[in-house]
Amino acid sequence: MAESKALTTRTADFSAWYNEVIARAELADYSPVRGCMVIRPNGYAIWEQMQQALDRMFKDTGHQNAYFPLFIPQSFLSREAEHVEGFAPETAVVTIAGGKELEEPLVVRPTSETIIYSMYAKWIQSYRDLPLLINQWANVVRWELRTRLFLRTTEFLWQEGHTAHASEAEAEAETRQMLGVYRRFAEEWMAMPVITGRKTDSEKFAGALRTYAIEALMQDNKSLQAGTSHNLGQNFARAFEVTYQTSEGSIDFVWNTSWGVSTRLIGGLIMTHSDDSGLVCPPKLAQWQVVIVPIFRTDEERGSVLDAAERLLRELRAAGVRTHLDAREGMKPGAKYYEWEARGVPLRLEIGPRDVAAESAMLARRVGARKESVPMAGLASRIQSEMEAMQIALLEAARERRERASLRGATRAEFIARMEGEGGFVYAGFCGAPTCEAEIKEQTKATIRVLPDEEFRSPKQPTTCMWCGAPSTAEAVWARAY
Amino acid sequence: MAESKALTTRTADFSAWYNEVIARAELADYSPVRGCMVIRPNGYAIWEQMQQALDRMFKDTGHQNAYFPLFIPQSFLSREAEHVEGFAPETAVVTIAGGKELEEPLVVRPTSETIIYSMYAKWIQSYRDLPLLINQWANVVRWELRTRLFLRTTEFLWQEGHTAHASEAEAEAETRQMLGVYRRFAEEWMAMPVITGRKTDSEKFAGALRTYAIEALMQDNKSLQAGTSHNLGQNFARAFEVTYQTSEGSIDFVWNTSWGVSTRLIGGLIMTHSDDSGLVCPPKLAQWQVVIVPIFRTDEERGSVLDAAERLLRELRAAGVRTHLDAREGMKPGAKYYEWEARGVPLRLEIGPRDVAAESAMLARRVGARKESVPMAGLASRIQSEMEAMQIALLEAARERRERASLRGATRAEFIARMEGEGGFVYAGFCGAPTCEAEIKEQTKATIRVLPDEEFRSPKQPTTCMWCGAPSTAEAVWARAY
Numbered sequence: 003m004a005e006s007k008a009l010t011t012r013t014a015d016f017s018a019w020y021n022e023v024i025a026r027a028e029l030a031d032y033s034p035v036r037g038c039m040v041i042r043p044n045g046y047a048i049w050e051q052m053q054q055a056l057d058r059m060f061k062d063t064g065h066q067n068a069y070f071p072l073f074i075p076q077s078f079l080s081r082e083a084e085h086v087e088g089f090a091p092e093t094a095v096v097t098i099a100g101g102k103e104l105e106e107p108l109v110v111r112p113t114s115e116t117i118i119y120s121m122y123a124k125w126i127q128s129y130r131d132l133p134l135l136i137n138q139w140a141n142v143v144r145w146e147l148r149t150r151l152f153l154r155t156t157e158f159l160w161q162e163g164h165t166a167h168a169s170e171a172e173a174e175a176e177t178r179q180m181l182g183v184y185r186r187f188a189e190e191w192m193a194m195p196v197i198t199g200r201k202t203d204s205e206k207f208a209g210a211l212r213t214y215a216i217e218a219l220m221q222d223n224k225s226l227q228a229g230t231s232h233n234l235g236q237n238f239a240r241a242f243e244v245t246y247q248t249s250e251g252s253i254d255f256v257w258n259t260s261w262g263v264s265t266r267l268i269g270g271l272i273m274t275h276s277d278d279s280g281l282v283c284p285p286k287l288a289q290w291q292v293v294i295v296p297i298f299r300t301d302e303e304r305g306s307v308l309d310a311a312e313r314l315l316r317e318l319r320a321a322g323v324r325t326h327l328d329a330r331e332g333m334k335p336g337a338k339y340y341e342w343e344a345r346g347v348p349l350r351l352e353i354g355p356r357d358v359a360a361e362s363a364m365l366a367r368r369v370g371a372r373k374e375s376v377p378m379a380g381l382a383s384r385i386q387s388e389m390e391a392m393q394i395a396l397l398e399a400a401r402e403r404r405e406r407a408s409l410r411g412a413t414r415a416e417f418i419a420r421m422e423g424e425g426g427f428v429y430a431g432f433c434g435a436p437t438c439e440a441e442i443k444e445q446t447k448a449t450i451r452v453l454p455d456e457e458f459r460s461p462k463q464p465t466t467c468m469w470c471g472a473p474s475t476a477e478a479v480w481a482r483a484y
Numbered sequence: 485m486a487e488s489k490a491l492t493t494r495t496a497d498f499s500a501w502y503n504e505v506i507a508r509a510e511l512a513d514y515s516p517v518r519g520c521m522v523i524r525p526n527g528y529a530i531w532e533q534m535q536q537a538l539d540r541m542f543k544d545t546g547h548q549n550a551y552f553p554l555f556i557p558q559s560f561l562s563r564e565a566e567h568v569e570g571f572a573p574e575t576a577v578v579t580i581a582g583g584k585e586l587e588e589p590l591v592v593r594p595t596s597e598t599i600i601y602s603m604y605a606k607w608i609q610s611y612r613d614l615p616l617l618i619n620q621w622a623n624v625v626r627w628e629l630r631t632r633l634f635l636r637t638t639e640f641l642w643q644e645g646h647t648a649h650a651s652e653a654e655a656e657a658e659t660r661q662m663l664g665v666y667r668r669f670a671e672e673w674m675a676m677p678v679i680t681g682r683k684t685d686s687e688k689f690a691g692a693l694r695t696y697a698i699e700a701l702m703q704d705n706k707s708l709q710a711g712t713s714h715n716l717g718q719n720f721a722r723a724f725e726v727t728y729q730t731s732e733g734s735i736d737f738v739w740n741t742s743w744g745v746s747t748r749l750i751g752g753l754i755m756t757h758s759d760d761s762g763l764v765c766p767p768k769l770a771q772w773q774v775v776i777v778p779i780f781r782t783d784e785e786r787g788s789v790l791d792a793a794e795r796l797l798r799e800l801r802a803a804g805v806r807t808h809l810d811a812r813e814g815m816k817p818g819a820k821y822y823e824w825e826a827r828g829v830p831l832r833l834e835i836g837p838r839d840v841a842a843e844s845a846m847l848a849r850r851v852g853a854r855k856e857s858v859p860m861a862g863l864a865s866r867i868q869s870e871m872e873a874m875q876i877a878l879l880e881a882a883r884e885r886r887e888r889a890s891l892r893g894a895t896r897a898e899f900i901a902r903m904e905g906e907g908g909f910v911y912a913g914f915c916g917a918p919t920c921e922a923e924i925k926e927q928t929k930a931t932i933r934v935l936p937d938e939e940f941r942s943p944k945q946p947t948t949c950m951w952c953g954a955p956s957t958a959e960a961v962w963a964r965a966y
Contacts, residue, residue: 033599094578094581096579099627
């Protein structure tokens, strides 16, 4: 239900604005369980669109879905030393079941490498069983101290891909391929531009050889890690004895990858596009792409307007446009506009008696706020091209915003000023020393988001570390992050 | 990977046969966690087909999806007296999280009435907010002592619908509507005939006013409860204070329903249709509806046969037929046939050099086992009609099998003989006394599956209780059950 109070603005209080956008659009709600959210129908509908698109991309790249248990024996977690160190402190543990204390406590999965690779050990015998390319859609639990709707919740929904390969090169290619899938999804579906690259050792996944990520810059100039893809090397294969007979007859450990995105993406979507009127959702992911609002005063007008609106509804739906007719009685059109704007519907069609007479409708865009009269004839294809244009414009606007907030080749002083001031991405040289990285984090709260891939690197590569002045080993992108 | 050993037959050992069908088709596997299974890609693909079909039916009847937390505060479960009595003994309980003991333990949801209705109390204010029609796809946990793959596992996947209404009549209509959806899904998609009806008080859901179910008879003549729909009355609304302002301005409790089906359906699918060669899957739910097996000896044959096979693959896929081309090298066609039969693929097309020359293919059906040569021209529509015929034939065969195993108007002696002998459904009079019901269960292991709906009742209604001879209050259907 729309409330009449205006939202807190982004400039006034970004964090309050974020929560109010979610509440007003009824995307999610707090639950009685600490740190756990409820994803309401309007929010879940976006997740369903995301799932469908991603699932298709996973299947098109040869992956199959499966489902593994929620519970993991506590001892499994400990088999990979870095992994247990990274995850044990934030686990939820079942100690009682069926009225009895369990002999071995069960961890509610924070991620499923251990349980999945214990099964792969059983399923994989020979090089003929490779590659094994499996994905799972699941809920996971990480006991977080500070939680925020979608961005960091104790329980969240995600997908986790887990693959096994016969060579390091193949595993690396898979890791990079899935990073590319995430990038494509972020850009083409979410209209959210990302930079891709490798994480430093201090930011990589606990147990991975190398972690790659997509990072997006939010409107408050903080970065969001939106998806990760890990080359796990043979670390888990050794821990769970996942071996195979090579084509030459010898026995070797497999090479694994894992990769995931979560409901956190919805938080990223909100913070990339939304404005002080509420949610802005790219057409490709919107639950309703078009809402039709009929306008009438008399009963006679009502009949002809609703007839026209219903014809239009059928026509748009037949053309594959997700369209909703808001025929609620006893609610003024203006109140409906206000509500659908807050809910992020990309396009609105208003139809009154004059529109019916002129065989036209009034088209209002969620972004840009220009209204124009458009003929009924050929409206479905007009709507299609409007949506395509909006999808591209949102991506372009977000990319321009990010570039305006990016600084390349900063000095130490400029870096500090940025991090204490407007924020954003800073590209600069890095000596590669974890001590330098830790010092920067402590003094500026900024972390290295990625060592960017070639395409994102500055034309003029830095030669010295922005912080300590030692020779640079790689350009890095810093930001404060969610 | 196909093993060469023949399956145990159904008549030799139904339970062993069931497990072997699952293993051979790679549908599921045991996990290292007691009672939890892994749903392997071949099994999960069937679940995905089921989900898609059901989800469409739920949305077509006005429901939306959402997601509620996995964890439920232990105190919530206790608020509805019957509910806690029914579920508390089989819960898994998280007592430690983030390295600390929790002040209030969290139950891993065995079902979500309590957590969901606690949110509804927040969301529902007025009659305008009703009906609220929400479904969730989720995992749930019930600590079972004896588990069987798909049929009874500690963790399982399901959907649970939860609705709130302004009147008892509306809630009852919703309960019956969703039972109808389940019946339609079972019959039209799973080709699994069901009888519908009401559960007796001793078999109803803990906390419900009335429970309705669909029951299907498996090939071993035991019944499977395949889906339930509950009219919860105002029981949970009272416990969680879910009230609303009526259109007249007074305050009343809402009326709730809940309904669910689970991965148990896959067990039902297996035990309804499969045979001693392995899985039989109705075309509508098959991961692959058609598999193409190319046959060749020389390199020259290989080229032309694979060309024809690939053309056919494209043609069938373009027609919307889920088709797989099995072009594996170094494996004899016979071994492939054997494997795909065990995996339940409805139709197989074999293409050899002679077929290519004659512009035909050899069509083999999974059921009936007749092979015939069919022309390539128009093959897609031929395949479509073959699949429709198979879908109908499977339902018909299962219905005939069930009717042959059903006895109407049995005497007490006949009843005992049946339950100790061949099993099946027995229709007979029931006095309505829980004591009588309990005695029957203890002496024969048979339970009342449903008090059948009108359509399923015997033409001649019984007048006395089959067991005690007192006047009958309703005809009942008994069986031993899973």
